[in-house]
Amino acid sequence: xxxxxxxxxxxxxxxxxxxxxxxxxxxxxxxxxxxxxxxxxxxxxxxxxxxxxxxxxxxxxxxxxxxxxxxxxxxxxxxxxxxxxxxxxxxxxxxxxxxxxxxxxxxxxxxxxxxxxxxxxxxxxxxxxxxxxxxxxxxxxxxxxxxxxxxxxxxxxxxxxxxxxxxxxxxxxxxxxxxxxxxxxxxxxxxxxxxxxxxxxxxxxxxxxxxxxxxxxxxxxxxxxxxxxxxxxxxxxxxxxxxxxxxxxxxxxxxxxxxxxxxxx
Amino acid sequence: xxxxxxxxxxxxxxxxxxxxxxxxxxxxxxxxxxxxxxxxxxxxxxxxxxxxxxxxxxxxxxxxxxxxxxxxxxxxxxxxxxxxxxxxxxxxxxxxxxxxxxxxxxxxxxxxxxxxxxxxxxxxxxxxxxxxxxxxxxxxxxxxxxxxxxxxxxxxxxxxxxxxxxxxxxxxxxxxxxxxxxxxxxxxxxxxxxxxxxxxxxxxxxxxxxxxxxxxxxxxxxxxxxxxxxxxxxxxxxxxxxxxxxxxxxxxxxxxxxxxxxxxxxxxxxxxxxxxxxxxxxxxxxxxxxxxxxxxxxxxxxxxxxxxxxxxxxxxxxxxxxxxxxxxxxxxxxxxxxxxxxxxxxxxxxxxxxxxxxxxxxxxxxxxxxxxxxxxxxxxxxxxxxxxxxxxxxxxxxxxxxxxxxxxxxxxxxxxxxxxxxxxxxxxxxxxxxxxxxxxxxxxxxxxxx
Numbered sequence: 001x002x003x004x005x006x007x008x009x010x011x012x013x014x015x016x017x018x019x020x021x022x023x024x025x026x027x028x029x030x031x032x033x034x035x036x037x038x039x040x041x042x043x044x045x046x047x048x049x050x051x052x053x054x055x056x057x058x059x060x061x062x063x064x065x066x067x068x069x070x071x072x073x074x075x076x077x078x079x080x081x082x083x084x085x086x087x088x089x090x091x092x093x094x095x096x097x098x099x100x101x102x103x104x105x106x107x108x109x110x111x112x113x114x115x116x117x118x119x120x121x122x123x124x125x126x127x128x129x130x131x132x133x134x135x136x137x138x139x140x141x142x143x144x145x146x147x148x149x150x151x152x153x154x155x156x157x158x159x160x161x162x163x164x165x166x167x168x169x170x171x172x173x174x175x176x177x178x179x180x181x182x183x184x185x186x187x188x189x190x191x192x193x194x195x196x197x198x199x200x201x202x203x204x205x206x207x208x209x210x211x212x213x214x215x216x217x218x219x220x221x222x223x224x225x226x227x228x229x230x231x232x233x234x235x236x237x238x239x240x241x242x243x244x245x246x247x248x249x250x251x252x253x254x255x256x257x258x259x260x261x262x263x264x265x
Numbered sequence: 266x267x268x269x270x271x272x273x274x275x276x277x278x279x280x281x282x283x284x285x286x287x288x289x290x291x292x293x294x295x296x297x298x299x300x301x302x303x304x305x306x307x308x309x310x311x312x313x314x315x316x317x318x319x320x321x322x323x324x325x326x327x328x329x330x331x332x333x334x335x336x337x338x339x340x341x342x343x344x345x346x347x348x349x350x351x352x353x354x355x356x357x358x359x360x361x362x363x364x365x366x367x368x369x370x371x372x373x374x375x376x377x378x379x380x381x382x383x384x385x386x387x388x389x390x391x392x393x394x395x396x397x398x399x400x401x402x403x404x405x406x407x408x409x410x411x412x413x414x415x416x417x418x419x420x421x422x423x424x425x426x427x428x429x430x431x432x433x434x435x436x437x438x439x440x441x442x443x444x445x446x447x448x449x450x451x452x453x454x455x456x457x458x459x460x461x462x463x464x465x466x467x468x469x470x471x472x473x474x475x476x477x478x479x480x481x482x483x484x485x486x487x488x489x490x491x492x493x494x495x496x497x498x499x500x501x502x503x504x505x506x507x508x509x510x511x512x513x514x515x516x517x518x519x520x521x522x523x524x525x526x527x528x529x530x531x532x533x534x535x536x537x538x539x540x541x542x543x544x545x546x547x548x549x550x551x552x553x554x555x556x557x558x559x560x561x562x563x564x565x566x567x568x569x570x571x572x573x574x575x576x577x578x579x580x581x582x583x584x585x586x587x588x589x590x591x592x593x594x595x596x597x598x599x600x601x602x603x604x605x606x607x608x609x610x611x612x613x614x615x616x617x618x619x620x621x622x623x624x625x626x627x628x629x630x631x632x633x634x635x636x637x638x639x640x641x642x643x644x645x646x647x648x649x650x651x652x653x654x655x656x657x658x659x660x661x662x663x664x665x666x667x668x669x670x671x672x673x674x675x676x677x678x679x680x681x682x683x684x685x686x687x688x689x690x691x692x693x694x695x696x697x698x699x700x701x702x703x704x705x706x707x708x709x710x711x712x713x714x715x
Contacts, residue, residue: 097600
């Protein structure tokens with residue numbers, strides 16, 4: 001199920017994690033996402049780029065059904081996770097979101113302690129049988145979130161008291177504490193300074209070993225740095241989806257070229 | 266046509282100094298200074314009004330917490346109380362309050378003889394009138410509770426009558442006593458002598474808080490006990506019903522209900538209900554809870570239900586506002602780690618909204634505590650001398666309420682009730698202050714969880 005608009009691309013890996021087919025999203029009367037077909041691969045960082053309002057965040061939120069919380073939003077077409085239709089009536093979005101974690105644009109730690117922030121997901125999903133196991137999960141998640149060393153001495157301190165970059169890494173640790181299979185990131189660095197951004201990017205690269213990561217970004221440099229695959233959205237259409245190197249060096253569509261060279265955006 | 270905006274035609278801007286204010290700046294600054302002055306004036310007026318109000322209430326009402334007592338040795342004469350000496354409580358109970366009045370008269374006579382005080386031409390009967398009409402009744406209650414004391418002499422502290430009490434609070438003077446049929450100058454002279462002998466004392470009066478209401482002609486015995494208990498019971502009912510129902514309603518409407526015309530209509534009507542005159546809720550309560558459901562009149566349960574109806578809109582509006590104020594990112598965060606909607610609301614949104622909810626609830630409760638009109642309609646205005654029982658039965662017993670008690674007392678003729686009404690207002694205000702303090706404490710506690 002490759003994008004019809006670029007049939008020439010050969011994907012080396014065959015492990016497809018998420019397959020979207022003819023996805024349409026409507027906000028009331030507005031047709032926000034038009035006919036998107038995309039295959040997201042396992043253990044790969046996939047970047048969604050495109051000008052503001054092109055629908056990349058909307059599409060990202062379809063992948064774990066966060067759009068369900070918006071009354072006027074309607075999704076058509078089908079999205080398969082490991083071959084299962086996530087919009088099937090039998091699917092409980094709560095179970096889906098445990099498998100497909102999400103990190104948001106603005107760091108949004110719960111106004112609780114650092115420990116409770118990370119432990120919340122495992123607690124509600126019953127991943128730990130006792131306090132010892134929970135401690136272990138929290139530590140592991142914080143280590144993988146590359147923030148353990150900074151917070152290990154103050155796990156009881158409020159998560160909201162951390163700096164912006166730390167908060168975002170805490171949110172990432174919180175998202176991976178539930179052992180998701182896919183991690184969605186909606187412009188995770190847009191509120192961060194360059195140093196924090198570098199830390200988060202490094203983290204994303206590490207996460208690739210275990211998860212599929214889908215990241216929406218406004219920064220083309222970031223997409224080039226962290227992703228292996230890049231999808232370019234424009235006005236609700238998926239214009240081009242290819243290896244990141246190809247997109248940035250040899251785009252097929254002239255809209256993609258215009259965007260990455262800065263003529264539209 | 267000339268293009269006025271084109272730079273070529275524009276006169277060069279004159280050079281101005283930053284050290285001189287131009288006319289426009291002056292006007293702006295003057296407007297700002299005026300606005301500040303209005304603010305200061307408004308606040309000053311408000312503060313003065315508040316100080317005036319509080320000082321007048323305190324001035325009139327603080328004396329209600331002090332009362333004049335007369336201490337006498339009373340010989341519990343068996344010849345009067347227990348004629349056949351059987352000690353049978355049923356027979357002793359047959360002696361009415363009137364039967365105890367002579368005992369007090371006698372003890373005055375004994376006192377005159379012993380300490381040599383007394384006013385010429387004044388009979389012991391007149392002296393006995395200095396004791397509150399409640400005095401013999403209290404003596405009788407004491408004897409019925411301790412029948413074995415008959416035949417002995419007990420030292421008893423009686424309430425002085427309202428006029429004697431008024432004499433020591435400046436309400437009654439020798440001059441006014443001359444034209445008052447309830448008190449004579451001789452009685453006041455005797456009172457002074459008793460005071461000198463240490464038998465008459467004006468002191469702190471717990472009775473004002475613990476006693477039941479008393480009739481028109483014994484203001485000295487009137488207390489707030491029943492009203493405080495009644496108000497307390499009603500607040501319990503309101504809190505237990507309005508808080509859970511209000512919060513649950515708000516959560517449903519704000520977080521779960523679909524947005525459509527039905528919820529819009531409900532929303533508008535809740536806002537309207539908050540503005541409905543409270544007496545209308547009284548009529549509703551009378552029709553539904555008393556006439557239809559058959560609940561007893563004057564009962565705290567009915568009062569509580571009516572006040573619940575009145576408080577619900579306040580709580581719902583406050584709760585919805587504070588739920589709305591919780592940033593959506595918190596909901597997203599919870600949903601994003603796989604919490605269900607309900608978990609997101611109860612684990613994250615509700616704790617963050619709690620300070621606002623509590624404030625709204627306490628404001629609603631305070632409003633309910635001070636509400637009079639609806640209670641008049643459901644019979645809380647009745648004269649209640651019996652304390653309501655312990656909960657839960659007590660909720661169905663007749664009781665008074667603080668604001669209604671104030672209303673009641675202000676209607677009575679005896680000037681002694683003026684201080685009592687003001688005293689009741691002080692009690693009401695203290696209760697409100699306590700509730701606000703609790704609200705602030707709770708807020709702090711919840712907010713400290715960052």
